Amino acid sequence: MTIRRTGLRLLLILFLGIDVALAAIVYSRQSSEVALSGSLGSTGVADIGGPFTLETTDGKTATDRTYRGKWMVVYFGYTRCPDACPTALSNFGAALEKLGGDAEKIQPLFITVDPERDSRQAMSAYLESFDRRIVGLTGARAQIEAAAKAYRVYYESHKEQGGDYLVDHSAYFYLMGPDGEFVDVVEGATPGDEIADKLRKLMNEHSHRS
Amino acid sequence: MKFAIAGLAFALGASLAADAHADSMGVAVEHAWARATPRGAATAAAYVTLVNHGADDDRLLSVTSPLAERIQFHSEMNDNGVMKMAQLTTVEIRPGATVVFKPGAMHMMLVGLKRQVKEGETVPLTLTFEKAGAIDVDARVGKIGAMTDPANQASGD
Numbered sequence: 321m322t323i324r325r326t327g328l329r330l331l332l333i334l335f336l337g338i339d340v341a342l343a344a345i346v347y348s349r350q351s352s353e354v355a356l357s358g359s360l361g362s363t364g365v366a367d368i369g370g371p372f373t374l375e376t377t378d379g380k381t382a383t384d385r386t387y388r389g390k391w392m393v394v395y396f397g398y399t400r401c402p403d404a405c406p407t408a409l410s411n412f413g414a415a416l417e418k419l420g421g422d423a424e425k426i427q428p429l430f431i432t433v434d435p436e437r438d439s440r441q442a443m444s445a446y447l448e449s450f451d452r453r454i455v456g457l458t459g460a461r462a463q464i465e466a467a468a469k470a471y472r473v474y475y476e477s478h479k480e481q482g483g484d485y486l487v488d489h490s491a492y493f494y495l496m497g498p499d500g501e502f503v504d505v506v507e508g509a510t511p512g513d514e515i516a517d518k519l520r521k522l523m524n525e526h527s528h529r530s
Numbered sequence: 531m532k533f534a535i536a537g538l539a540f541a542l543g544a545s546l547a548a549d550a551h552a553d554s555m556g557v558a559v560e561h562a563w564a565r566a567t568p569r570g571a572a573t574a575a576a577y578v579t580l581v582n583h584g585a586d587d588d589r590l591l592s593v594t595s596p597l598a599e600r601i602q603f604h605s606e607m608n609d610n611g612v613m614k615m616a617q618l619t620t621v622e623i624r625p626g627a628t629v630v631f632k633p634g635a636m637h638m639m640l641v642g643l644k645r646q647v648k649e650g651e652t653v654p655l656t657l658t659f660e661k662a663g664a665i666d667v668d669a670r671v672g673k674i675g676a677m678t679d680p681a682n683q684a685s686g687d
Contacts, residue, residue, distance in 0.1 A: 399568075402575045402639035403606060404613040406565060410675020442570050449568030449674055474612050481617065484602070484641050488614040507611065509634055 368494060368502040369394075370470035374431065374457040377444035382457055384470075384500055387427040391523065392496040395508065396473045396489055398434035399446040404491045406450075407509055412493065413451040414512025415519065422520060425498075428454040433475040433489050435464050495519065497526055556584045557623055557659050562667040563679040564640075566649040574598070574640040574647050576655060576669050577631040577679070582623040589660040590621040597653055599642025606635055620660075633677050649673050649680075 373383045384392075393412065397405035409430070416423045430447055432438040435458045443456035458464070468475060475489035491508035493515065503522055506515055557580055564576040574597075582588055593601040604615040621636070623629050631637050640653075647653060652668035659665065672680035 399571060400573045402573045402604070403615075403633055403637045406568070406575065406675045407633050407677070410673070413675075437572075442572075445570035446568040449571075484600070486604070486615045486617070488612055490611050491608070491613045492611055508613075509608075 368470075368472055368505070369496050369500065372431075372463070372467035372470055374459040374463055374467060375440070377440040377447070377456040377458070379440070382429075382455070387429070388500055389498050390427040391425055391498060391503075391519065392494075392500070393426055393428045393519075394431065394471060394494040394496065395429070395492070396431045396433050396468060396471070396475065397491070398432050398487050398489070399438050399442055400434065401487065401489075404489075404508060408491060408493070409447070409450040409454065411508065411510060411512045411515060412454070415515035416451050416453060418513055418516035419519060422523065423453065425523060426453075426519065429457055430454050431457045431464065431467055433464060433468065433473075434477065434487050435459060435461060495522065497522075556662040557582050557588045557665070559657055559665050559667050561679045561681070562655060562669040563676075563681070564647060564653045564669040564671050565676050566671050566674045567643065567647045568674055569646060571646070572641070572643055574643050574653075575633070576601075576638040576640060576653060577633070578638070578655070578657070578667070578669070579631070580621070580623050580629040580657075582625050582627050584661075585625050586661060587625065588623050588662055590623065590657060591660055592658045593638055594656045594658075595640060595654055597644050597647065598640035599644075600640075601655075602639045602641060603631075604637055604639055606637060608634070647671055 369384070371384050373381065376382050395408055395412070397408065399405070412428055416426070416428070419426070428451070430443070432443060438458060440456070440458060443458060447454045447456045457467075459467075471494055473490045475487055477487045478485045493506045493508060494502065495504045495506065495518075497503045503526075504518065506518060560579040560581060562576070562578045564574060567574045580590065590603070593603065595601060603618045603621060605618055606613060606615045618636075621629060629636070638655075649671055651671050653671060655667050655669050657665045657667065670680050672678070
């Protein structure tokens with residue numbers, strides 16, 4: 321049942337494109353009584369993304385403006401995530417490889433949803449194993465919450481499980497244009513080749529427009 | 531009997547360990563594999579396929595490995611883009627059923643990893659079933675983020 325539903329949803333996203341994906345995000349936030357009380361008033365594209373202030377794993381302050389001029393690809397996850405994050409990050413590593421020189425126009429960001437357990441050192445070592453270009457961002461819980469709220473990301477730490485707790489989280493890459501505007505969203509489980517093709521297409525369209 | 535089979539497989543090395551381990555009429559553990567871990571990772575993921583060739587229900591009760599303090603098994607569900615996991619206490623395998631652990635779905639999480647898991651090695655796992663007892667397998671380790679059993683890729687499946 322679940323598999324069928326998930327499969328159907330994937331098909332819908334494939335065929336109907338981003339509108340469905342966006343609707344799904346909004347639906348998810350509404351249906352699961354999300355702790356993040358972001359405004360759901362408008363579902364316009366511009367609602368995803370916005371200001372954040374975090375810290376890189378080497379201790380520098382990073383805001384949404386730090387990477388202007390590049391395509392930001394933002395993923396929220398945590399290093400103890402056993403399955404979904406390694407899938408997404410290795411897909412993205414493969415996408416960067418495939419993009420070759422075009423990868424220079426991209427700044428991949430991994431924002432931890434588990435700042436209590438993800439030390440900067442652990443994140444840095446972890447991310448390097450996928451691709452050195454992925455920058456890890458962390459911060460105080462309130463800063464992470466603000467970033468998640470800006471990106472309309474849902475996450476929930478199951479601390480009732482004790483020290484080995486799991487964290488449920490949205491598993492999307494948010495693709496933000498060089499001006500910081502939200503452009504598209506890609507599921508973390510998307511193969512690297514497809515992510516690369518999509519990014520290349522979007523970058524081409526964007527350069528023709530501007 | 532199970533110990534004899536596990537012992538034989540061990541003696542013959544990982545290539546045989548790749549194949550099924552079981553009593554002919556019980557649960558078989560196939561396609562045991564794991565992902566290499568990023569540097570400094572505290573957890574690892576392993577995957578198996580369980581096939582019940584017997585006439586009775588069986589249940590996976592626990593999994594252990596010398597490489598981890600504990601191993602949990604999780605269901606995982608993509609709920610409108612949110613990956614939600616739940617820890618399972620047991621996994622039931624009905625007669626004739628095949629239960630597949632795979633990325634994006636049910637998986638084993640090795641917690642308290644004692645060292646980095648590297649591509650090309652094997653991770654010993656002991657799966658304990660209610661009826662089939664303990665079955666030892668060596669999980670082949672694929673790349674970080676690998677999506678399938680590395681043995682499948684090698685043979686072009």
